Amino acid sequence: MDPTQFQYVIRNGKKLDFHEFSNEMASRTFNYPRLSESKFPQLRDSMNKIYKIMQGKPLDKLTDSMMINLQRVFKWKFSQATDWRTENMYQFCCSIMFEASFMTLYGRDPVADGRNVISEMREKFTKFDAKFPYLVVNVPIALLGNTKSIREELIQFFMPHKMNTRHDLAEVIEARKDILENYDVLRDYDKAAHHFAFLWASVGNTIPATFWAMYYLVRHPEALASVRDEIDHLLQSTGQKRGPNCDIHITREQLDSLVLLGNLFSFFYLH
Ligand code: HEM
Known part of the structure; x- marks a missing residue:
């Protein structure tokens, strides 16, 4: 698409069906079965309903938690620094946004060293995200180096037995977990893949938005x-x-x- 025409396309958003495209693309990129009504009755509708938790007044709790976690991440980074350090701006935005969003949505593991787990996830996520545009345009994952095994590792993190032991999950994640639990036709792996897709949705746009905002402000x-x-x-x-x-x-x-x-x-x- 001619990028200068983008605003005209966006203005006609109501005439464009995102789901027709996203249903097929998401199932392929995140590796879960397509959300067909016959196989998973009501699943799409139930998932859409919980997005209300993320709009208007109910967003207060999530906003508060994100604000606390952003400050936690900054303070931690600050406490680790002994001197000025030069860092790639995109990576800086990525680490701040990923870590704060991750803690806000997926809470904490009461046993493991949370920081190590999150930075490991972030590194894997960054590698996966770099290949995401290729997956969207249907390049077979087998041709994308180790992307498949990285996706596997990311999905494994969200397996139900692991999600069940985490504390302080965000309300929206709890709600998605409850809905997915109702579908016996979904394997544990498929449920985990849905959680992974949500992780991508939560930071896939905020990281570049933060980067570009910072880039323009600095300039x-x-x-x-x-x-x-x-x-x-x-x-x-x-x-x-x-x-x-x-x-x-x-x-x-x-x-x-x-x-x-x-x-x-x-x-x-x-x-
Ligand atoms: C700069 C920030 C963001 C931008 C620009 C953005 C943009 C979008 C767009 C354009 C869509 C497609 C919507 C449609 O046409 O139906 C979408 C979907 C979605 N976004 Fe975001 N988003 C952002 C942040 C977030 C965050 C922070 C979360 C979660 C915490 C999130 C979760 C989702 C989910 C779950 C969907 C899929 C909805 C569905 O299944 O229909 N997004 N986002």
Whole structure:
């Protein structure tokens, strides 16, 4: 598609059927059986219903948890640093967003060293994601080096016996788990593959959106200053400070009121 025509396609979104395409593509890329109504009655509908947990007011809890986890990840990175370090900006955004999103959605394993598990998952995920565009255009996975075995390892992580021992799963993940449990025709592996697909959906867009937002802000200091100003103003009006030892709490509604920051992300979504 001519990229300059993208906005016209998006404006006609209602006439385009995403599911016709995504049903086939997702089952192939994430390796679960197609969501046909005859084999899995109501499954697609039930899954769609729980997306309500991720819209409007019910999103408050997820937003709060993401905010806490983002700060946890930053503090951890900061505590590990002994000096200035140069890092590839995409990898930096990837590690922050992946780790915070992962903890927010999949909680924690009460036994294993969570950090090691997450960074191992992130490395595997990054390798899989690099090959994702090829899978989407139907390149056989066998031609994509070790992508198949990496996908296998990622899926194994979400097997029901492992998911059942994790604590503090997000409400949306619990709800998906409960729905999948009702389908005996799905193998444990298929259920795990569905969870893996959700992991991809949760960070597949936020990582590049964060990267592009940061990239443009760094290249346009006047925009960076305005966005900073907007955030500082909100912090001030809510009696908060920024600094290494300050925990920040911004509600979903307050986030929505950040017009400049919001515009920045809408801009990347449409471009
Ligand atoms: C910058 C952030 C994001 C963008 C731009 C984005 C964009 C999209 C788009 C365009 C679709 C296809 C929707 C359709 O036409 O039906 C989609 C689907 C989906 N997204 Fe996102 N998304 C983002 C973040 C997230 C996050 C954070 C999550 C989960 C925590 C998520 C979960 C999903 C899921 C589960 C679907 C599939 C829905 C279905 O089965 O119909 N997304 N996303």
